[in-house]
Amino acid sequence: MTAPLLEVRGLVRRFGGVVALDGLDLAVRRGTVTALIGPNGAGKSTAFQCISGVIRPDGGNVIFDGQDITGARPDRVTRAGLVRSFQIARGIPRLTVLENLLLYGQHQPGESLAVALLATQAMRRREEELRARAEAIAARLNLSRVLDNQAAALSGGQKKLLEIGRALMAEPKLLLLDEPVAGVNPTLAAEIARHIAHLREEGMTVLVVEHHMDFVASLCDPVIVMAEGKLLAQGSFESIANDARVQEAYMGRRVHA
Amino acid sequence: MEAYIVAMLVFAGFYALMALGLNVIWGLAGMVNLGLVGFFAVGAYASALLTTKLLWPMPLGWAAGAAIAAVAGGIMALIVARLRGDYLAIVTLGFAEVIRLVASNEIWLTNGTDGISGIPGPWRGDVSPQQFNLIFLALVWCAVGIAFLLLSRASHSPFGRVLRAVREDEDVAAVAGKPVLWFKLRAFALGAAVVGFAGALYAHYNAYIAPDGFAPLLTIYIVLALTAGGVGAMRGAVVGALFVVLLLESTRFLAQEIPGVTPVQKAALRESIIALSLILLLRFRPQGLIPERTRTHSRPGATP
Numbered sequence: 001m002t003a004p005l006l007e008v009r010g011l012v013r014r015f016g017g018v019v020a021l022d023g024l025d026l027a028v029r030r031g032t033v034t035a036l037i038g039p040n041g042a043g044k045s046t047a048f049q050c051i052s053g054v055i056r057p058d059g060g061n062v063i064f065d066g067q068d069i070t071g072a073r074p075d076r077v078t079r080a081g082l083v084r085s086f087q088i089a090r091g092i093p094r095l096t097v098l099e100n101l102l103l104y105g106q107h108q109p110g111e112s113l114a115v116a117l118l119a120t121q122a123m124r125r126r127e128e129e130l131r132a133r134a135e136a137i138a139a140r141l142n143l144s145r146v147l148d149n150q151a152a153a154l155s156g157g158q159k160k161l162l163e164i165g166r167a168l169m170a171e172p173k174l175l176l177l178d179e180p181v182a183g184v185n186p187t188l189a190a191e192i193a194r195h196i197a198h199l200r201e202e203g204m205t206v207l208v209v210e211h212h213m214d215f216v217a218s219l220c221d222p223v224i225v226m227a228e229g230k231l232l233a234q235g236s237f238e239s240i241a242n243d244a245r246v247q248e249a250y251m252g253r254r255v256h257a
Numbered sequence: 258m259e260a261y262i263v264a265m266l267v268f269a270g271f272y273a274l275m276a277l278g279l280n281v282i283w284g285l286a287g288m289v290n291l292g293l294v295g296f297f298a299v300g301a302y303a304s305a306l307l308t309t310k311l312l313w314p315m316p317l318g319w320a321a322g323a324a325i326a327a328v329a330g331g332i333m334a335l336i337v338a339r340l341r342g343d344y345l346a347i348v349t350l351g352f353a354e355v356i357r358l359v360a361s362n363e364i365w366l367t368n369g370t371d372g373i374s375g376i377p378g379p380w381r382g383d384v385s386p387q388q389f390n391l392i393f394l395a396l397v398w399c400a401v402g403i404a405f406l407l408l409s410r411a412s413h414s415p416f417g418r419v420l421r422a423v424r425e426d427e428d429v430a431a432v433a434g435k436p437v438l439w440f441k442l443r444a445f446a447l448g449a450a451v452v453g454f455a456g457a458l459y460a461h462y463n464a465y466i467a468p469d470g471f472a473p474l475l476t477i478y479i480v481l482a483l484t485a486g487g488v489g490a491m492r493g494a495v496v497g498a499l500f501v502v503l504l505l506e507s508t509r510f511l512a513q514e515i516p517g518v519t520p521v522q523k524a525a526l527r528e529s530i531i532a533l534s535l536i537l538l539l540r541f542r543p544q545g546l547i548p549e550r551t552r553t554h555s556r557p558g559a560t561p
Contacts, residue, residue, distance in 0.1 A: 110416060
């Protein structure tokens with residue numbers, strides 16, 4: 001059994017008096033599409049924020065690919081190969097789709113001011129590589145026709161696809177998707193599920209937070225259930241769906257037996 | 258009249274340089290900076306002191322003015338790292354006032370409110386005042402041209418792309434793998450360097466600088482110039498600077514032509530015309546005279 005790609009141990013995060021994460025443990029194995037589910041307020045989004053470095057945890061550890069990335073800045077987390085998407089699609093509205101994709105490209109020497117002013121050969125060569133990659137990703141996600149459109153002009157579904165596309169540009173080892181099909185029509189949701197399944201076939205590891213149970217059932221194994229800031233249960237979708245504790249967390253406890 | 262026009266065009270050049278500098282900090286990186294005149298003063302004082310007290314050659318003094326302003330800008334970026342919007346505006350405004358008060362009170366260094374006089378200018382004294390103005394006109398607009406070319410290049414490079422992303426959404430820029438603070442620091446330093454260079458040139462053009470020459474009104478004019486020209490577009494910064502100088506100066510004559518009003522009323526009318534023009538411009542062209550455009554396009558073959 002190889003070590004998990006991502007391992008979270010005893011993660012704690014408080015907001016004032018509210019304990020959002022209360023010692024969360026979870027692990028994501030390589031090559032899986034793992035789901036993270038749980039009722040509203042279970043702490044899924046906070047867990048995502050802490051893992052991706054957008055907010056700092058108050059305690060616990062995040063180990064990614066053998067590296068301790070607890071509390072690391074988000075740019076470091078991304079460069080380590082753990083890239084997240086945002087729940088409410090946050091395309092940079094006044095950049096085009098192509099520019100949004102290029103933004104997520106790594107190792108671009110042209111991000112140094114001196115190189116940018118000189119427009120060196122290395123910068124232009126890397127820009128061409130990134131551009132080829134962006135065009136391939138756009139083709140795969142059916143975004144080729146809108147490459148030159150501003151991100152603000154995309155439909156809701158296209159924005160969701162752009163979220164995934166941008167994360168792929170950063171060449172991740174682990175993709176963290178925050179509600180990739182929330183508010184998306186069923187046809188497009190199925191298409192997004194197919195895209196994610198293809199990524200898994202190519203060896204990508206994905207951790208998804210999602211409320212759509214059909215989506216989770218068809219795509220994700222294992223499924224991790226959170227409640228009240230902790231791990232509640234994990235296993236296949238069937239075993240989770242039949243777990244009395246999970247039903248209780250979602251539906252509440254029966255008062256009269 | 259000709260001398261007046263040349264002098265105004267020289268000033269338009271200073272404005273254009275400052276607007277270009279502000280466009281990096283505010284236009285691209287999205288950090289409000291109402292402390293522009295502070296960086297302008299730092300550049301002016303640095304170059305004036307180095308050339309009069311230490312007798313440095315002028316070009317070195319100008320370079321030093323830009324470099325010292327850049328360092329001040331970098332420090333400023335660290336101080337305001339976590340501030341946005343109104344708070345950033347207040348702190349930067351405060352910075353400019355601090356610079357002005359230091360210049361007024363540190364008499365041993367700056368000669369206080371008496372200011373520094375006898376700042377050398379290129380070939381001043383060897384040529385007629387009108388020729389000097391023309392030399393300076395060429396010098397300033399060469400500087401505008403070079404700054405414009407370099408900053409346009411930076412703006413349309415991967416560096417500029419990251420700055421635009423920082424402007425719109427810092428979290429996304431960070432998740433894209435970009436060290437946000439390092440980008441903000443470089444943007445602030447680069448913009449401040451251009452403004453400081455403008456200040457240095459101004460000191461040598463005017464031959465005399467004093468603290469009251471660096472009042473906040475100048476910052477407001479530059480913010481207006483960039484807003485009118487088009488925030489985020491380098492061409493907009495230059496066009497906006499010319500527009501504001503033209504507006505400020507032409508209304509001087511326009512108000513004189515209005516019959517049957519007293520001089521006091523004429524002065525008030527002039528300000529009304531300026532205000533009305535800007536309001537109309539922003540009402541009907543909120544994106545500015547030259548809206549921001551990015552230049553990255555997909556190749557024709559790539560789109561089916």
